[in-house]
Amino acid sequence: MTPEHFVLIVSDRPKEAGLLVRGIRKIIACRSVGPSSPMPADLPAVVVIDVGDDAAAGSWMTQLHALRLPCLHLARAPANEKEGSHPLGATRSLPVGSSRAVVLAALFDLIDALQQARIHQARRSVRASLVQGLAGQANVLIGSAFTAAQSGRPIDAAEVEAGTEVILEAISDCGIRAWLEIINRHDEQLYQHSLSVAGFAAAFALQLQLGRADQMRLAKAALLHDIGKAQIPKAILNKPGKLTPEEMAVMRTHPGAGADILARQGDFDAKILAVVRHHHEMLDGSGYPDGLAGEAIPDLVRLVTICDIHSALTERRAYREPLPHDEAHAIMRRMSTKLDGALLRAFSPIVLRSAGYALAD
Template sequence: MRAAAGRLLVVDLDLSQPKLIGSARGALAAHRQAGTPALFLLRDMSPRSQMQANALGAQAILPAEAQAPILLDKVGAMLGLLREDTPNAVLQKRFVRASAALAGLLDAAGAGGPLPVETIDDSVEAINRAADGGDLDVWLDLVWQHDDATYQHCLLVSGLVAAFARKLGFAEGDRRLMTTAAVLHDVGKARIPLGILRKEGPLTVEERGVMRQHPQIGHDMLVAQGGFSPAVLAAVLSHHELLDGSGYPQGLGADRISDPVRIMTICDIYAALIERRSYKPPMAPADAFATLVEMGGKLDVDLVRAFGDVVLGASVKRLDRLATPPGAGGAEEAA
C-alpha cells in the first residue's frame, strides 16, 4: 500500500554484521536528520540488535518474520493512518485488516494450500463493519491507493457487495455469506497463468477460454477444501452468468440465478469498469452505471436501479476526479 501521507523508512538489515552497521549509519544519516520515521526489521531480536537499531534511528522494531497483518498495522500506525481520533481511522484500520487478510488468502490460493478460513472470516467482518460505517467513498479512496490490481479488484467488489447488501436490508447472516462470496469470487484466478492474467492488451480467443475457467476453478477449490456454504459456492461459480443465458460457465438463465449472485455480478462488472487497468483507463462512475443500465435484460433491472443509490451518491464527485471519459472495453472479461 502506498503511503497516503508522509514517508516511512523500512530497514531490513542483518545487524550482526559490523560492516553493514557502518555503511547503514552513513546511508541513513540524511533520513534521520530529515526526521523520517524508520521501522527496523530484525533477523534476531536480541537486546544487542535492538540497541543497535535504536542507535541507527529506529522508531519501531519488529522481527523480520512478522506476519503481514502485524507489519501493516505497524506501518499504518507509523504513517498516521490509524489514529483512533478521526472518524475514518476505524474504517482505515478495517481496510488494512481486510487487505492483509486478502494477502494471506491469495498467497494460499496461489501456492495450492488450504484457504485460511479464519483469515477470510476476519476480512469479511472488517468489510461488513466498514459498510455499517456507511462511507463507501472512504473505502474507495483506500482501494485506489492499493498498488496491486488483483487486491484492488477484490477489495472493491467486496466493499461494493457489502454496501449493497446492507442497503438492501439483508440480515447479518446473509450479508456475511455475500461478502464472503465477494472476497472469494475470483480466487480461481490464482491458478490462471500470470502471462494471461496480467497480459497488457486484449486476450486471444484461446487465452479468453483459459481465463473463463476461473469461476469453475475457484468453485472446485472451495468444494475440494469443504466447509463453504452452498450460497458462497454458487456465487463463486456463477458470478459471470447473465440473466439472458449469455454468460459463462454454464449459460444459466434467469430462473437459475439467485438474487445474491445477481448482486455480485452487478458489483463485479461495475468494479471492473471503474478500475484502471494497464490496457484501459477507469470509467467515470456515472458512465459505468449507464453501462450497467444499457446491459438491459442481462442484469436484474430492479437491482441495477437500487445499485444506483449505492454508487451514485457523493461518490460521483470524488471518483470523477480520478476517472477519465469512457471508452473502456473488456470490463466483463476483466471482472
C-alpha cells in the first residue's frame, strides 16, 4: 500500500497529542492513536512517536523502518538527530520537552523531504520511460543501417539522421548515465557499442558546447564509426577469446570497409568518412589502417576515438567484466602519447556523470 497524505501520532500523552493534532491539521490531515494500536491499513505519510515505553517505541520504529516511512521520534532520553540516506524512511529525533513550534517545524521538514523524494522518483520514472523509448528507436535505426551494409544495400541517410537526433534528444533530456543504463540491456553487442559511443559523443558535444550542426556531425560519426563491422564474419566479431593474428588482420579491415561503404553512397560528408576510416589511429602513429600521426588526425576523429575507447573499456564482453568508468579513464590518461590530452581532460566530466556523480551546471 502507498502512504496516504496524513500524519499519524503515536502517543501515550493524550493531552500533548491533541495539541499537536490541532496544529498539524492546519496543514495536513492528522490522526492520533495509542502505542498499543495497530498500524492503520491506509499508511500515513509521516509518523510522530511520543511513547515513554522504550519497547513500544522500538516496536513502532521497527515497523516504520520496514515500511520506509519517515518518523519524528520525541525521545525521552537525549538523542542526536539521525537522518536516513533516503528521505523515505528517514528518522529524526527531538527531546520530548521540545516546544510545539520546534516539533511542528521538524515534522513539516520531513513532510517536505517526503514530497521532494516522491517528485524525484516520479521524474526518474518518466525519464527512464523516455530513454527506453528513444533507445528503442535508435536501436532499430542503427540495426537497419548495419543490415543494409551487410547485404550491400544503401544505408538510409534519413534514418541515420533520425537516429542521431534521437540520441542527442535522449542525452540532452536525460543524461549519459540514464542512456547507458538502458542500452546496456540490449542483446546485440555491436549495436549496443555503437549506441554507447554515440551517447558519449553526444554528451561530449554538449560538454564542449558545440553548435547544433557540429553536435549532429559528431554524434552521427560516432553512430556510424563501426559500420564496417557489418562485413566482418560473426565468428570473429563474437569470438569470446583472443583473436588469432589472422583474425585480427580481418578485424582491422573494418575501418576502411566502413569508409568505402559510405563513400560509395555519396550521402555522408568527408569529416564523417574520416572518423569511420581513422577512429583507430593514434597520435604516435601506432594505430591503423594508415598509421596516421599527430596533426594528420583531425579533431573530430580524436573526439570519437576517446569515446570509442572509453566505451569499449566500460562495456561487458564475453571474455571480461566491464571496468568502472574511473578505472577506464585512468587507463586512458596513461595513453598520453596516443590520445589528445586536452580533449581527454575535457572528457572527465562525462566520466563522472557516467559513474553517477551529479555535476553543477
